[in-house]
Amino acid sequence: MEVEAQEAPARLRGKPSWLISKTSARTHRLIAEAMTAVGAHAYHFAILAALEEFGPQSQVRIGQRCGIDQSDMHAMLAELAEQGHIRRAPDPEDRRRNLITLTETGRRRMVALDAAISDIQDDVFGVLSEEERRLLIGMITRVIG
Amino acid sequence: MEVEAQEAPARLRGKPSWLISKTSARTHRLIAEAMTAVGAHAYHFAILAALEEFGPQSQVRIGQRCGIDQSDMHAMLAELAEQGHIRRAPDPEDRRRNLITLTETGRRRMVALDAAISDIQDDVFGVLSEEERRLLIGMITRVIG
DNA sequence: AACCAACCTTGGGTGGACCAAGAGTAGCGT
DNA sequence: ACGCTACTCTTGGTCCACCCAAGGTTGGTT
Numbered sequence: 001m002e003v004e005a006q007e008a009p010a011r012l013r014g015k016p017s018w019l020i021s022k023t024s025a026r027t028h029r030l031i032a033e034a035m036t037a038v039g040a041h042a043y044h045f046a047i048l049a050a051l052e053e054f055g056p057q058s059q060v061r062i063g064q065r066c067g068i069d070q071s072d073m074h075a076m077l078a079e080l081a082e083q084g085h086i087r088r089a090p091d092p093e094d095r096r097r098n099l100i101t102l103t104e105t106g107r108r109r110m111v112a113l114d115a116a117i118s119d120i121q122d123d124v125f126g127v128l129s130e131e132e133r134r135l136l137i138g139m140i141t142r143v144i145g
Numbered sequence: 146m147e148v149e150a151q152e153a154p155a156r157l158r159g160k161p162s163w164l165i166s167k168t169s170a171r172t173h174r175l176i177a178e179a180m181t182a183v184g185a186h187a188y189h190f191a192i193l194a195a196l197e198e199f200g201p202q203s204q205v206r207i208g209q210r211c212g213i214d215q216s217d218m219h220a221m222l223a224e225l226a227e228q229g230h231i232r233r234a235p236d237p238e239d240r241r242r243n244l245i246t247l248t249e250t251g252r253r254r255m256v257a258l259d260a261a262i263s264d265i266q267d268d269v270f271g272v273l274s275e276e277e278r279r280l281l282i283g284m285i286t287r288v289i290g
Numbered sequence: 291a292a293c294c295a296a297c298c299t300t301g302g303g304t305g306g307a308c309c310a311a312g313a314g315t316a317g318c319g320t
Numbered sequence: 321a322c323g324c325t326a327c328t329c330t331t332g333g334t335c336c337a338c339c340c341a342a343g344g345t346t347g348g349t350t
Binding site for chain 4: 242
């Protein structure tokens with residue numbers, strides 16, 4: 001006698017917010033596991049990706065781009081610095097700022113994390129065709145606006 | 146000089162999991178605010194909806210249907226009972242169980258919460274056409290599978 | 291009777307998101 | 321030159337959703 005997953009109420013099943021919440025929770029769990037397994041964190045990937053795409057920048061700027069709070073950013077950068085993936089140096093043009101720079105090992109790390117996370121995308125959204133997946137990305141992007 | 150939301154890295158923008166996570170966070174916040182404003186909780190709606198659709202049932206059964214943990218279920222039911230929206234009575238056929246029953250005020254409460262939550266769906270997903278919204282629901286439903 | 295399974299209850303733990311205050315620096319108007 | 325405001329980083333918290341574990345009670349089985 002296994003524990004069967006019962007059918008959810010129609011009033012929940014019909015709400016996009018509920019469906020999205022469940023999907024988000026699932027991917028979040030999978031990504032968290034994958035990141036922990038390699039001593040990383042989902043935020044690490046976001047930060048490294050921002051540095052790779054936009055070059056050296058301040059902590060706040062990265063936070064604005066990725067939607068990460070200042071205090072969390074601080075903790076994440078400490079981890080990334082200790083792992084040698086970034087360097088922190090005071091900005092010579094504005095000594096209030098820490099200029100965060102991506103190191104070469106950091107760039108490789110980013111690529112590796114991207115691969116791992118992309119695999120999870122395939123696991124979760126693999127039931128959709130390529131066309132559908134593009135459609136989904138397009139629609140949610142508009143929703144986020 | 147406002148704080149402009151910077152563009153997110155393409156490596157994030159292209160990941161369905163990231164888009165969905167952001168959307169989920171936003172709707173979650175809106176719903177939480179709306180529920181708190183009327184002394185409710187998102188779980189309340191889920192529980193009441195399950196009772197309305199499937200009739201009186203045990204706590205575990207509701208939890209399985211809605212994806213709510215036993216301990217959280219306990220707390221939520223205590224709140225709902227105190228507000229008079231449900232009744233707990235030992236199941237005469239199996240005295241291990243608490244049979245949860247929806248009261249008339251509970252049914253009305255559920256309808257009201259449904260309206261509030263549906264409004265938020267419109268706020269968030271209103272940029273999509275009806276057709277797109279159906280498409281989105283269909284695709285995510287398949288993803289959850 | 292003995293044993294296992296299911297249910298409710300209680301308590302606690304964890305991680306992500308968020309908030310507030312303080313210290314240092316920059317820019318600006320006066 | 322001065323004071324004021326704005327910005328940045330750092331530190332130390334809060335809050336909540338989600339999850340886990342143990343104990344006590346009842347039901348079913350052998």
